Amino acid sequence: MRTVGHFIGGKEVEGKSGRFADVFEPMTGEVKAKVALATKAELRAAVENAKAAQPEWGATNPQRRARVLMKFLELVQRDYDKLAELLAREHGKTIPDAKGDIQRGLEVAEFACGIPHLMKGEYTEGAGPGIDIYSMRQPLGVVAGITPFNFPAMIPMWKFAPAIACGNAFILKPSERDPGVPMALAALMLEAGLPPGILNVVNGDKEAVDAILDDPDIKAVGFVGSSPIAQYIYERAAQTGKRAQCFGGAKNHAIIMPDADIDQTVDALIGAGYGSAGERCMAISVAVPVGKATADALMDKLIPRVEALKIGPSTDPTADYGPLVTKEALERVKNYVDIGVKEGATLAVDGRGFKMQGYENGFYMGGCLFDNVTKDMRIYKEEIFGPVLSVVRAHDYAEALSLPSDHDYGNGVAIFTRDGDAARDFAAKVNVGMVGINVPIPVPIAYYTFGGWKKSGFGDLNQHGPDSVRFYTKTKTVTSRWPSGVKEGAEFSIPLMK
Structure with missing residues (x-):
């Protein structure tokens, strides 16, 4: 029987907890695999790999980061049929539906390939005498996503593609019910040229989720699942100072x-x-x-x-x-x-x-x-x-x-x-x-943003589209003045841009 471990530091590793969950083939009801359930220590190992790899990746120019995603798109197309069959067998949806799952994820990865433009800041020349002001977007560092069973390809890509394009390292905790495709996507990102440690997949249950929420080096977390869990993650993330976008149930x-x-x-x-x-x-x-x-x-x-x-x-x-x-x-x-x-x-x-x-x-x-x-x-x-x-x-x-x-x-x-x-x-x-x-499932296309209201969504920013870039970056604003524009003497009042 196949055993699914974790993907940490650019390679698949065995689980060390001794705890496993069954992975069923829903169409037959048979157990086809066992997936390891991570400990807090295993989650921490993934974070340390991500933290070590992120500075160099964040300093890589956005064109080169986009090229990795472009290569990833090519590799997913190469393995499309194989991924769709794996997804269908673990989830239960039909193969045509599984292909749609993959395609809607790829569309967000395509959007993220525009990151050189999306991360551009603003510039104002002459905001005051000899004063220029400009802003820049910088990655947060290490971020995480907790994704559901019902879209095991689409929602992980909705999370990690823009996050990684922005220069972050990413910890993915997918559903333990169908872990095969998330693991395969991580391997394809590595094959596409992503440095080891930038995308880690940690399989697990509540213990892994709580470890993500409590880890001080994880700066943001995205979640999709039920509303009670979305609210729990949002509140606990806020208590530990993390950004959070958490999406719940629907009617x-x-x-x-x-x-x-x-x-x-x-x-x-x-x-x-x-x-x-x-x-x-x-x-x-x-x-x-x-x-x-x-x-x-x-x-x-x-x-x-x-x-x-x-x-x-x-x-x-x-x-x-x-x-x-x-x-x-x-x-x-x-x-x-x-x-x-x-x-x-x-x-x-x-x-x-x-x-x-x-x-x-x-x-x-x-x-x-x-x-x-x-x-x-x-x-x-x-x-x-x-x-x-x-x-x-x-x-x-x-x-x-x-x-x-x-x-x-x-x-x-x-x-x-x-x-x-x-x-x-x-x-x-x-x-x-x-x-x-006259559109029954109004899921916006990738360059718009996806998100519900009320108990369907917790947090200020939505998934994919421009909101994803805002969520996975922090804005730094620089006000500069060079010596030729500096007056002699100290200024004790608030500077005015006259």
């Missing part, structure tokens, strides 16, 4: 106006609600049709589409989605469906009994569809993270707008309409961080 709504194209809307809901078995922080999990006629028409179209979903093994190119990541995740989602039934929601499609022929031990679940869900129900309030779509019927536009705006989560939202005025009003007023107009 993404799709508002369906009476004038929406129902067929196109149903296509969008099926893909966004059930793709990747619903294990996406940007999945649509709540559909809000406005008016009874809209709701009835939507349900008439949705029910047969959900019943016809093709669930299959990750290697089946024709499958709509594959298994959930673990047996625990499967049982958790089924439990939420049980709760919804007890709460009085109408279970229009029940996928709890689905079994995959030939893969009876895999972690599969059929699509579930609830109607007549109300905002006081747990299945509405809480993130399910599975192939479950809830329909909440709204009487009018005002009620529909209030649902995502008043919800505890504020990650993403979408509106489906032909009315430009309604769409513009909705985008301006809805209290959610990312908005789609």
